[in-house]
Amino acid sequence: MTNTEKLQQTFATALAIDINRITDELAYNSIKEWDSTAHMILVAELEATFDILLDTDDIIDMSSVAESKRILAKYDLRFD
Amino acid sequence: MSTATKPLALITGASRGIGAATAKQLAKQGYDLWLVARNPDLLADQAEECRQHGSSVTTKTLDLTDSQSLKVLFQELQKEKRLHHLVHCAGFMLDKPLMMTSLSELQHLYTIHLQATFQLCQLASRLMTRQRFGNLVLLSSKVASAGSAGQSAYSSVKASLTGLTLSLAKELGPVGIRVNAVAPGLIETNLTEHYSEEKKAELIEKIALKRIGQPEDVAQIIGFLCSPAASYMTGQILGVDGGFSL
Numbered sequence A: 001m002t003n004t005e006k007l008q009q010t011f012a013t014a015l016a017i018d019i020n021r022i023t024d025e026l027a028y029n030s031i032k033e034w035d036s037t038a039h040m041i042l043v044a045e046l047e048a049t050f051d052i053l054l055d056t057d058d059i060i061d062m063s064s065v066a067e068s069k070r071i072l073a074k075y076d077l078r079f080d
Numbered sequence B: 001m002s003t004a005t006k007p008l009a010l011i012t013g014a015s016r017g018i019g020a021a022t023a024k025q026l027a028k029q030g031y032d033l034w035l036v037a038r039n040p041d042l043l044a045d046q047a048e049e050c051r052q053h054g055s056s057v058t059t060k061t062l063d064l065t066d067s068q069s070l071k072v073l074f075q076e077l078q079k080e081k082r083l084h085h086l087v088h089c090a091g092f093m094l095d096k097p098l099m100m101t102s103l104s105e106l107q108h109l110y111t112i113h114l115q116a117t118f119q120l121c122q123l124a125s126r127l128m129t130r131q132r133f134g135n136l137v138l139l140s141s142k143v144a145s146a147g148s149a150g151q152s153a154y155s156s157v158k159a160s161l162t163g164l165t166l167s168l169a170k171e172l173g174p175v176g177i178r179v180n181a182v183a184p185g186l187i188e189t190n191l192t193e194h195y196s197e198e199k200k201a202e203l204i205e206k207i208a209l210k211r212i213g214q215p216e217d218v219a220q221i222i223g224f225l226c227s228p229a230a231s232y233m234t235g236q237i238l239g240v241d242g243g244f245s246l
Helices: A003-015 A036-050 A056-061 A065-075 B017-028 B040-051 B067-080 B103-131 B142-146 B152-175 B197-205 B215-225
Strands: B008-012 B032-037 B057-061 B085-088 B134-139 B177-184 B237-240
Touching: A003 A036, A003 A065, A036 A065, A036 B103, A036 B152, A056 A065, B008 B017, B017 B032, B017 B040, B017 B085, B017 B215, B032 B040, B032 B067, B040 B057, B067 B103, B085 B103, B103 B134, B103 B152, B103 B177, B134 B152, B134 B215, B142 B152, B142 B177, B142 B237, B152 B177, B177 B215, B215 B237
Parallel strands: B008 B032, B008 B085, B032 B057, B085 B134, B134 B177, B177 B237
Antiparallel strands: none
């Protein structure tokens, strides 16, 4: 499974939505499923999936799928 | 109980006082432990005692006011793939009147009692959210609600933990994390060893049970909060003060 596939699956699991809804444009608070509680779960799931510990500033900035990819790239993860 | 299924508890301030008593209490309850304190020798002694109860014990020597060290601690802790309980006992008391308290002393109190607590809760709750289960226990104080002449700085930072406990209980409850605090009264620890016998006698007069509490008195309540018996309990500040509050 590629990192992009892992990321999409993690988002789908954390937000409890269909994986087909995970696009780069999907943003925090833009859908009812991505609320503050889901965001907490998302952060925890991303850390578990990629075995990293995110900086608080990065968590604050993680406002969309595209932004998440950009931030996770700082942790030596590649998204093609 | 096999190691893989044992609950894991992280205890700060574990080298002495309430933290050390809590380590022994949770070891007796069959938990594995990560013990944190600044003094490696005292910490090693506590760890050895806890291992005699069959616990797997990891010790980490660090200063909780160093936020980077805290991050490193959790980077190592996440390799355990489990964290069930955080008991944050580290702290110190400042006995000084308003006019004699410097702003740097206030800042130091704030850093250890609120900032470090906040960061610990941030990091621990992220590990706990993965398993949709967790338990945070913070150490408040009787003076947080009652006030104490000569402890305005200490009592105010301890009072801030009430808001933190209640807010986090509401915020983290949906992901299965409970948040409670204990508020000890006069307990015989290194924090109160500088009290004169006269002062102790004067304080004991105000305690319904007419004795100074022991660290184990508090540790047993923390042990309860970390047990399945407290699984429907969150957002509570439990006084452990022998009736000092009455």
